[in-house]
Amino acid sequence: MSTETMGSDSLELKSGLAGFFDDWSSDQRAFKGVPWGKAMMWIFLVSDTFIFGCFLASYMTVRMSTLDPWPSASEVFALSFGGDPIPLILIAIMTFVLITSSGTMALAVNYGYRKNKWVTFWLLLATALLGATFVGMQVFEWSKLIFEEGVRPWGNPMGAAQFGSVFFMVTGFHGFHVSIGVIFLFIFSYKVARGHLETQQAGWFTKRGGNYEEIEILGLYWHFVDLVWVFIFAFFYLW
Amino acid sequence: MMEHIAHDETSFVRPAEIGEMELYHPKTWLGKYVFSQDAKTIAIQYAATAIAIGMVALVLSWLMRLQLAWPNIFNFIDPAYYLQAVTMHGMIMVVYLLTALFLGGFGNYLIPLMVGARDMVFPWLNMISFWVYFTAVVLLAASFFVGGGSTGAGWTLYPPQAILPGTPGSEAGILLMLASLAVFIIGFTMGGLNYVVTILQARTRGMTLMRMPLTVWGIFVATVLALFAFPALFVSAIMMSLDVLLGTSFFMPAIMTMGNEADHVGGNPLLFQHLFWFFGHPEVYIVALPAFGIVSDLISVHARKNIFGYRMMVWAIVVIGALSFVVWAHHMYVSGMNPYFGFFFATTTLIIAVPTALKVYNWVLTLWQGNIHFTVPMLFSIAFLLFFINGGMTGLFLGNATVSMPLSDTLFVVAHFHMVMAVAPVMVVCGAIYHWYPKITGRWYHEGMARFHFWVTFVGSYLVFLPMHYLGIMGVPRRYFEISGTTFLPDSAQSVNASITIAALVVGFAQLVFLYNLIVSAFNGRQASGNPWNATTLEWQTEHTPPEHGNFGKELPCVYRWAYDYSVPGVEEDFIPQNVPPGNAQA
Numbered sequence: 112m113s114t115e116t117m118g119s120d121s122l123e124l125k126s127g128l129a130g131f132f133d134d135w136s137s138d139q140r141a142f143k144g145v146p147w148g149k150a151m152m153w154i155f156l157v158s159d160t161f162i163f164g165c166f167l168a169s170y171m172t173v174r175m176s177t178l179d180p181w182p183s184a185s186e187v188f189a190l191s192f193g194g195d196p197i198p199l200i201l202i203a204i205m206t207f208v209l210i211t212s213s214g215t216m217a218l219a220v221n222y223g224y225r226k227n228k229w230v231t232f233w234l235l236l237a238t239a240l241l242g243a244t245f246v247g248m249q250v251f252e253w254s255k256l257i258f259e260e261g262v263r264p265w266g267n268p269m270g271a272a273q274f275g276s277v278f279f280m281v282t283g284f285h286g287f288h289v290s291i292g293v294i295f296l297f298i299f300s301y302k303v304a305r306g307h308l309e310t311q312q313a314g315w316f317t318k319r320g321g322n323y324e325e326i327e328i329l330g331l332y333w334h335f336v337d338l339v340w341v342f343i344f345a346f347f348y349l350w
Numbered sequence: 351m352m353e354h355i356a357h358d359e360t361s362f363v364r365p366a367e368i369g370e371m372e373l374y375h376p377k378t379w380l381g382k383y384v385f386s387q388d389a390k391t392i393a394i395q396y397a398a399t400a401i402a403i404g405m406v407a408l409v410l411s412w413l414m415r416l417q418l419a420w421p422n423i424f425n426f427i428d429p430a431y432y433l434q435a436v437t438m439h440g441m442i443m444v445v446y447l448l449t450a451l452f453l454g455g456f457g458n459y460l461i462p463l464m465v466g467a468r469d470m471v472f473p474w475l476n477m478i479s480f481w482v483y484f485t486a487v488v489l490l491a492a493s494f495f496v497g498g499g500s501t502g503a504g505w506t507l508y509p510p511q512a513i514l515p516g517t518p519g520s521e522a523g524i525l526l527m528l529a530s531l532a533v534f535i536i537g538f539t540m541g542g543l544n545y546v547v548t549i550l551q552a553r554t555r556g557m558t559l560m561r562m563p564l565t566v567w568g569i570f571v572a573t574v575l576a577l578f579a580f581p582a583l584f585v586s587a588i589m590m591s592l593d594v595l596l597g598t599s600f601f602m603p604a605i606m607t608m609g610n611e612a613d614h615v616g617g618n619p620l621l622f623q624h625l626f627w628f629f630g631h632p633e634v635y636i637v638a639l640p641a642f643g644i645v646s647d648l649i650s651v652h653a654r655k656n657i658f659g660y661r662m663m664v665w666a667i668v669v670i671g672a673l674s675f676v677v678w679a680h681h682m683y684v685s686g687m688n689p690y691f692g693f694f695f696a697t698t699t700l701i702i703a704v705p706t707a708l709k710v711y712n713w714v715l716t717l718w719q720g721n722i723h724f725t726v727p728m729l730f731s732i733a734f735l736l737f738f739i740n741g742g743m744t745g746l747f748l749g750n751a752t753v754s755m756p757l758s759d760t761l762f763v764v765a766h767f768h769m770v771m772a773v774a775p776v777m778v779v780c781g782a783i784y785h786w787y788p789k790i791t792g793r794w795y796h797e798g799m800a801r802f803h804f805w806v807t808f809v810g811s812y813l814v815f816l817p818m819h820y821l822g823i824m825g826v827p828r829r830y831f832e833i834s835g836t837t838f839l840p841d842s843a844q845s846v847n848a849s850i851t852i853a854a855l856v857v858g859f860a861q862l863v864f865l866y867n868l869i870v871s872a873f874n875g876r877q878a879s880g881n882p883w884n885a886t887t888l889e890w891q892t893e894h895t896p897p898e899h900g901n902f903g904k905e906l907p908c909v910y911r912w913a914y915d916y917s918v919p920g921v922e923e924d925f926i927p928q929n930v931p932p933g934n935a936q937a
Contacts, residue, residue, distance in 0.1 A: 135559065136558050136559030136560050137558055137559075138363070138364050138367075138553070138555065138556060138557070138558055139364070139366070139367045139368060139551075139552075139553050139554070139555060139557065140367055140368070140550070140551045140552075140553070141550040141551065141559065142550065142551065143367070145551065147471040147472070147547050147551050147552065148472075150547045150550060150551050151471070151472070151543045151544075151546075151547045154543055154546055154547065154577065155539070155543055157577070157578070158539060158543075158577040158578060158580075158581060159581075161577075161578050161579075161581035161582065162581040162584060162585055164581075165581055165582050165584075165585035165586075165625060165628075166585055169585065169589060169600065169621055169625065172618055172621045173599075173600055173616070173617060173618055173621065176616065176617070176618040176621070177599075177615075177616035177617075178615075178616055179615075179616060264592065264596040264597070264598050265596055265597035265598055265599075265613070271616060272598070272599055272615060272616060273598070273599060273600070273616060273617070276592065276596075276598035276599065276600060277600075280588070280589070280592060280598075284588075316474055317472070317474040317475075318372075318374045318474070319372055319374075319474075320372070
């Protein structure tokens with residue numbers, strides 16, 4: 112009979128580390144009550160963290176290895192409204208907009224679970240518009256750097272060529288993430304407004320029914336993109 | 351444990367936590383066979399594509415060997431052509447064949463069946479994953495035909511040379527290679543997320559993690575490694591593409607090329623090496639861990655004995671996976687990095703040998719006093735052990751910084767990694783294909799051809815790679831177009847090269863027999879029963895052979911025991927399938 116008790120089918124709860132491993136390796140699901148899509152989004156975000164981690168590590172490496180002086184962020188990213196240039200003002204507004212969108216997103220998730228269709232819709236739309244505003248300001252920032260200050264991926268008048276290279280690459284990759292998020296926010300505000308998440312209407316591609324958990328999954332992605340921005344903000348603009 | 355009083359067969363397992371999976375049953379031919387969302391069909395698509403591009407890489411290795419053996423005879427192989435063959439052979443075999451075959455092929459086929467799921471958790475994403483992979487293969491194959499040909503930078507693609515004029519394929523080949531890798535990674539991420547979530551969140555009732563077959567454990571940890579290691583390659587592919595396309599200097603220092611100063615300044619070539627090997631070393635285990643897992647199951651089934659030290663085997667897989675992220679710079683001892691780094695990475699490299707050796711001991715101890723059936727899968731499993739032990743031993747030489755320095759960039763390295771991560775996993779691939787062939791096709795392979803394939807491949811691969819160790823110790827460099835005329839090498843080195851080439855050609859043709867066997871037997875083979883090996887795992891307990899869409903019948907199986915109840919004392923049959931309830935086994 113001894114072979115039949117292999118594994119963790121004993122009924123008593125174990126304490127400490129043994130209990131932790133028992134929980135983790137238990138029947139059917141490692142994360143109890145977590146839907147598949149949410150688990151998948153979490154794991155994807157860890158993988159994406161490695162991508163941004165590699166980008167930021169590469170940025171620091173090239174910043175150390177280049178011999179030319181690194182341009183001063185507070186001068187390059189200053190913006191003048193008639194008077195003296197104010198350092199980092201645009202970035203401050205962009206950061207404020209993006210963090211605000213995290214707030215509206217969190218509320219959208221909450222109202223989604225309450226099945227409050229229209230509040231969820233407006234909050235999702237607000238999140239999408241704030242995200243779009245962020246991308247718009249990034250376009251403005253990029254065009255100012257390119258057309259007024261002459262910063263190019265391969266060089267710039269202020270110093271090390273890598274400044275422009277990593278700036279465009281990393282903020283571009285982040286902006287791409289934000290844009291994808293904005294597209295999905297628009298798609299989901301449409302789905303919420305049409306009631307697709309309540310009627311569990313099958314998705315366009317996947318043929319699977321949707322539900323309000325998907326708002327939370329989208330929220331996970333959106334908060335992650337915001338969190339990445341905090342790191343980019345710290346490493347690019349404050350250093 | 352008599353306190354489990356069974357009222358009926360299912361009272362031993364918890365009630366179902368997950369509702370039935372929605373499956374999309376396509377009505378069109380296109381939806382059924384081309385854009386199929388059935389993991390088993392996707393698995394076969396992955397495997398077929400991987401083997402097809404792998405055959406290209408096999409032919410490339412023949413061309414390399416022909417040049418090395420008889421340098422002046424094959425005039426169409428010029429140095430550039432040779433380097434292109436080296437590069438494409440390496441990259442295709444490691445990424446597009448082995449990674450795709452183990453994870454996309456075996457992963458897709460076996461994960462849902464072995465954990466008792468109807469399909470992957472997101473079948474549509476799974477389908478897209480294959481087509482993105484297919485696109486990556488097409489991009490890669492396209493690079494053979496563009497102006498300047500495919501890249502000849504070596505599979506490591508080190509800058510600056512990879513993108514400077516003078517290196518073959520520096521025009522379009524390198525860009526297509528980088529694009530193909532990026533696309534591959536995107537496709538893999540889609541599939542990989544599916545595999546991981548299916549294993550974590552979609553197991554059947556009673557299938558705890560510690561009851562999963564080691565095959566699933568190996569594929570699971572390898573997929574996690576891939577999800578965390580491929581980002582480094584993805585990022586370096588983007589940065590190198592920018593260096594080529596936009597003239598940025600991520601990896602490019604100020605450098606003279608063709609007598610002129612290049613436009614680059616201030617970049618860091620070592621950065622690429624670190625990023626590449628941060629991917630590259632886990633990649634070794636991405637290929638090896640599924641092989642470890644599968645071979646454990648093959649040995650257990652065909653020796654009719656439970657796997658020795660199941661828990662240790664699981665932990666060894668997990669620990670190897672974790673350690674594989676902190677050994678990467680042992681590929682860079684000669685790169686000029688800080689010697690203290692070398693010390694650190696040599697230490698971690700030797701530490702990773704501990705769980706690996708533990709696994710080898712456990713395989714041998716599983717065989718020990720087992721009821722060994724010398725079936726074709728068992729033969730390949732034993733061959734795997736021999737190759738793996740051999741390759742692992744030379745790994746100890748190359749892991750030590752001081753010993754590794756003189757051996758660096760010689761054929762010793764080539765012999766080492768072919769033994770440990772090329773031939774050894776390929777032995778498992780062959781064994782696994784033969785093992786699951788009756789389930790996948792419902793028919794038997796031709797036994798005689800399979801045994802012929804085994805013996806030629808086994809003996810031939812030794813004849814190819816064992817002499818390479820001697821050539822390497824003599825100082826024959828790798829990736830060289832020609833070694834004749836070098837004074838420190840005796841003429842006999844050339845004779846050894848010729849003999850290696852003959853063996854390589856024979857081994858290569860044996861693979862054609864293998865493919866012929868697989869294709870012809872799928873139509874003409876003997877009918878196979880549902881569980882011809884008397885195995886315990888769930889994929890052998892399906893209602894239909896081959897399993898239908900949805901894998902199991904109306905009810906998903908319940909799991910009552912681990913996967914290794916072979917030759918249990920007091921039980922008449924020498925195996926108890928995982929879905930047999932306690933008490934019923936004695937019958």
